[in-house]
Amino acid sequence: MADFVQLLVNGLAIGSVYALAAIGFVIVYSATGVVNFAAGQFVMFGTFAGVATLLNAQLPWPFAYSAALLIMALFGALFFCAVYLPLRRGSVVTIIIGTVAISITMQNAALLSFGSWPFRLPSPVEDSAVTLGGAIISTHALGVVGVTAIMVGGLWLLFNRTSVGVGMRAVAQDLQAAKLMGLKVNRLLALSWVLAAVLAGVAGLMLGPMWFADVNMGDPIALKAFAATIIGGFGSLPGAIVGGLFVGLSEVLGASYVSSAYKDLISFGIMIVFLLVRPQGVFGEKIQDRG
Amino acid sequence: MTVLEARNIHKRYGGLAALTDVDLTVAKGQFVAVIGPNGAGKSTLLNVLTGLAMPDEGQVVLGGRAITRMATNRRIRAGLGRTFQHGRVFPRLNVLENVMTGAAIRGDLSEAALREVSMEVIAQMGLAEDANEAIGSLSYGRRRMVELARALACRPQVLLLDEPAAGLNSGEVDQLVDRLTELRARHGLAIVLIEHNMGMVMRLAERIFVLNFGCKIAEGTPAEIQADPAVLSAYLGEGYVHADV
Amino acid sequence: MAIRNALSIAAAILVIGGLLSAVLPEYYLRLLNLSAISAVAVIGLNFAFGYAGLISLGHAAFVGMGAYGLAILTVTSGWSPWLAAPAAIAATAVLAALIGYPLLRLRGHYLALATLGLNVSFYIVTSNWIDLTGGTNGIARIPELTIGTLTVAGEHRFLWLALVVLAIVAALAAILHGSRHGREMMAVRDDEIASEMIGIDTTRVKITAFVLSAVCAAIAGCLFALHVRFVAPEDFTYAHSITYLAMLIVGGESTIVGAILGAILLTFLPEWLRFLGTAYLFFFGLLMLCILVFLPTGLVGLGQRLRRSRKPSSAASVRVPEAKP
Numbered sequence: 001m002a003d004f005v006q007l008l009v010n011g012l013a014i015g016s017v018y019a020l021a022a023i024g025f026v027i028v029y030s031a032t033g034v035v036n037f038a039a040g041q042f043v044m045f046g047t048f049a050g051v052a053t054l055l056n057a058q059l060p061w062p063f064a065y066s067a068a069l070l071i072m073a074l075f076g077a078l079f080f081c082a083v084y085l086p087l088r089r090g091s092v093v094t095i096i097i098g099t100v101a102i103s104i105t106m107q108n109a110a111l112l113s114f115g116s117w118p119f120r121l122p123s124p125v126e127d128s129a130v131t132l133g134g135a136i137i138s139t140h141a142l143g144v145v146g147v148t149a150i151m152v153g154g155l156w157l158l159f160n161r162t163s164v165g166v167g168m169r170a171v172a173q174d175l176q177a178a179k180l181m182g183l184k185v186n187r188l189l190a191l192s193w194v195l196a197a198v199l200a201g202v203a204g205l206m207l208g209p210m211w212f213a214d215v216n217m218g219d220p221i222a223l224k225a226f227a228a229t230i231i232g233g234f235g236s237l238p239g240a241i242v243g244g245l246f247v248g249l250s251e252v253l254g255a256s257y258v259s260s261a262y263k264d265l266i267s268f269g270i271m272i273v274f275l276l277v278r279p280q281g282v283f284g285e286k287i288q289d290r291g
Numbered sequence: 292m293t294v295l296e297a298r299n300i301h302k303r304y305g306g307l308a309a310l311t312d313v314d315l316t317v318a319k320g321q322f323v324a325v326i327g328p329n330g331a332g333k334s335t336l337l338n339v340l341t342g343l344a345m346p347d348e349g350q351v352v353l354g355g356r357a358i359t360r361m362a363t364n365r366r367i368r369a370g371l372g373r374t375f376q377h378g379r380v381f382p383r384l385n386v387l388e389n390v391m392t393g394a395a396i397r398g399d400l401s402e403a404a405l406r407e408v409s410m411e412v413i414a415q416m417g418l419a420e421d422a423n424e425a426i427g428s429l430s431y432g433r434r435r436m437v438e439l440a441r442a443l444a445c446r447p448q449v450l451l452l453d454e455p456a457a458g459l460n461s462g463e464v465d466q467l468v469d470r471l472t473e474l475r476a477r478h479g480l481a482i483v484l485i486e487h488n489m490g491m492v493m494r495l496a497e498r499i500f501v502l503n504f505g506c507k508i509a510e511g512t513p514a515e516i517q518a519d520p521a522v523l524s525a526y527l528g529e530g531y532v533h534a535d536v
Numbered sequence: 537m538a539i540r541n542a543l544s545i546a547a548a549i550l551v552i553g554g555l556l557s558a559v560l561p562e563y564y565l566r567l568l569n570l571s572a573i574s575a576v577a578v579i580g581l582n583f584a585f586g587y588a589g590l591i592s593l594g595h596a597a598f599v600g601m602g603a604y605g606l607a608i609l610t611v612t613s614g615w616s617p618w619l620a621a622p623a624a625i626a627a628t629a630v631l632a633a634l635i636g637y638p639l640l641r642l643r644g645h646y647l648a649l650a651t652l653g654l655n656v657s658f659y660i661v662t663s664n665w666i667d668l669t670g671g672t673n674g675i676a677r678i679p680e681l682t683i684g685t686l687t688v689a690g691e692h693r694f695l696w697l698a699l700v701v702l703a704i705v706a707a708l709a710a711i712l713h714g715s716r717h718g719r720e721m722m723a724v725r726d727d728e729i730a731s732e733m734i735g736i737d738t739t740r741v742k743i744t745a746f747v748l749s750a751v752c753a754a755i756a757g758c759l760f761a762l763h764v765r766f767v768a769p770e771d772f773t774y775a776h777s778i779t780y781l782a783m784l785i786v787g788g789e790s791t792i793v794g795a796i797l798g799a800i801l802l803t804f805l806p807e808w809l810r811f812l813g814t815a816y817l818f819f820f821g822l823l824m825l826c827i828l829v830f831l832p833t834g835l836v837g838l839g840q841r842l843r844r845s846r847k848p849s850s851a852a853s854v855r856v857p858e859a860k861p
Contacts, residue, residue: 035645035648086825086829087828087829090828090829092591092644092645093585093785094785094832096591096648096781097778097785097828098828101821101825102825104818104820104824105817105821105822105825106821108815108818108821109818111814111817112814112815223652226649227653230646230649234646261660261664262660262664264656265657268653268656268660271649271653272653272654272657275639275649275653276638276639276641276650279646342732362732363729363732363733364731364732364736364738365737368735373733375730375733379730380730381722381727381730383722383725384719384722384723384726391716392716392719392720392723392734392736393734393735395716395719396734396735405716441734442734445734
């Protein structure tokens, strides 16, 4: 029982990271229609931004984290200008291949800057643990779940209670109408990318201590984020959260109770089942191709 | 002899009753028109007839066969044909190739025979000099002719035309009317025309069905329809009920 | 018309390939072999995506099925490659039909993600089903192909085999392109509803395109297995699937020539960039992005644009102005 609680918390923690990555992915997809295949590399960049500020620059915790997130925000803006704007008139496939090409570039940029040896990114609550019902649970894992919940709450406030957030939703629902209403559409689109990058940054900073900071970590994360959005419902924020948590739990519980080797097959298998039986996922949009 | 029939069609989209108890009959070789204000349900009826939408209740019968739940491509092979409101031609194929994809419905024709048959239809539609042109280089009116030619190449028994005159200038509309008259004379084709262009409807139709808010409010010859007060008030509002148009 | 195209493509492949084989050093012959193998796979992808519009990110899985099929039958069961290849290709075709039937109801990025999931699942299965596939160690010592007393060994001889296979596949593809089946595929991609409305069974057309693409992929897989003589899960990942798609886009989608040019370019490009050392993939990614932005119609499109700009401007042909609704 104690083991189960431990696994549960770990599953929720990993799931929260996937959920944040998936939320960033969904924000960009909803606002711009782009399926961002570089989503996993964004998370990797977040982790390595942490490596740069914490380990290399040796900044104290609050400054290091803030600086890392600022770097991610700037990167999001750069991505908007250098990748999204040139590609946006292309076909679905062109955008897919384009984001994949940038994903390769990002991965290798990290490789050139940091080398191929993995880093150990520490956590501010390193080595601390909490006992819950006989189970020893790392404080970091609990912290991850907590931070994610706070961020989700913040996003809800942003999208429902601020004019900027409402503007972003308007742009996501009908670009033309938003333009006609005088909304500064490009600024809102850029903001979507910046927000996605910052969310990925938070995910990366939290994931680093649970795994390793490794330049190759991007792709597996992207795959999990995709599975999460399909299961939760493409284009749906609550879907991204539910999907992310589900994928995290199935990975951790699956590895322990079913098979460690085939653990990833479980989430992909379920993803494929959803695609065949209920492609709109749990919460998702009705299936019509975006125009 | 009835070639196409819709019986008691009901179709709802959520809370909206798009079609309520609608009937339609088309006899062999007959020219029928379906008219009504925007939102009356004409396109929904067309979609139900062609299989792009399934009715909640009611049947569609083609040549005596119930086709209510049949897949669209099978209905076409059973003798139905349709054109779309803004002309959906295949942009990557040229005019001849577009028509050949329609002619290919006759499974066993060789490539050369397909070409020949298609050229015949193209010539009948007055498109012969454009046969090898790319679609993008044609005017809107001519593109709609290509779509019509392609639909005709399938040799339908009943052809459903969705606002074929929309976007055409008056010269092109006259051409269209002439073509449709020729086609009927040559092939004995039944036609169901959805149109807003009343001049065209009154010239060509033998029988007119009028829809409003998803219900059939009138059915009859052009003269009867023009005098029908229900039709007039549907188009012109309750205050307008005149004995003559 | 289509037969003439088919024969010209086949002839061009054999002649140009033959000349290159006489001139190029061994290292480049190896690259040419890999290009030819990829070209066969990409011509297949052209059916599924270029013609029928199916975004498949799982193409490498079918290449892998062909390769592993041949490897397992020759190494574990001792079959001759001449029997193993058709068997592997047939098995892949059957699997593609079975997978395609439920999967091809999806469109756009849903189909892309579903095929991606398939490719990843293929990788997981081949890495873990050790009894059948040897797991991550793969299957080694695949026998060479023998034609009578001649062994297809070494880059030179293999190139001839690859060129002949490529020429045949390209010719058949050209014939299909000009036939009613090719037109139907393109019609389905351009407008599925309009296609249904002229009696085309779009489900059948999509499954056929998918199966054809899988057959070409399996042929490429068999060639790969006979060339490298060793198969492992890392050779058939979703990264390879994306590479095949990129080859098609960069070369010029919906064209057979584009498929071949794209395969050659993206096989040689990483080698040409090797002088950049460890930074070469970084620049490769950037270069790919630039090609996509500046050459959306690919190399073939570029060639067409250059040819058109050389033609003297024709006398003004009067075009009826478009009357939009």
